[in-house]
Amino acid sequence: MFLAKVIGSVWSSVKWPELGGMKLLLVRPYSLADLGGAPAAAAPTHDGVVCADVLGAGVGEDVIIAYGHAARVAVSELLPDGARPSVPIDAAVVAIVDRYAVTDASS
């Protein structure tokens, strides 16, 4: 997982059926250097990542993104026991951050 800031959304009318109704966000991961500054001033600098969102995150919020199978689990937690996630995504919002604390990013 990684920490990122929501910087926009992505929409599409031609897509895989399992993606119907799924909200897609554009997020920008925080680098270690970004986190070392004052949290309020830190601006993420890495390249953007498109991820699925079922939590309702908004632009400007900090979020935690999971990759791979964990991302599919996150958007599929209402599936019956034993069912395998079939949604074709590889990144998803798994938490909307209240706060984070960094004390030791320099060493």
Next chain:
Amino acid sequence: MIRGRVVGEVWATRKAPGLAGRRLLLVGVEGEDRALVAIDTLDAREGEAVMVSVGSGARNVLEPGPDNRALLCDAAVSLIIDGEG
């Protein structure tokens, strides 16, 4: 596994149910300008050197075995480094 150092912690109220009760650490990746958010079950402290398991292997840190596919985990602290030579 990825070697890193614990640099902080993250708190979230609104999250996927699979993350309920998990302690989330910010781990700076050794030699790179990036940070991971990893689930911690070992009570690692800020400043400690750790190894983080990523991907499917990370689920085995929380619950070893073949029936852990429903766990929401792609990164977990799997050991705290005491020393190396």
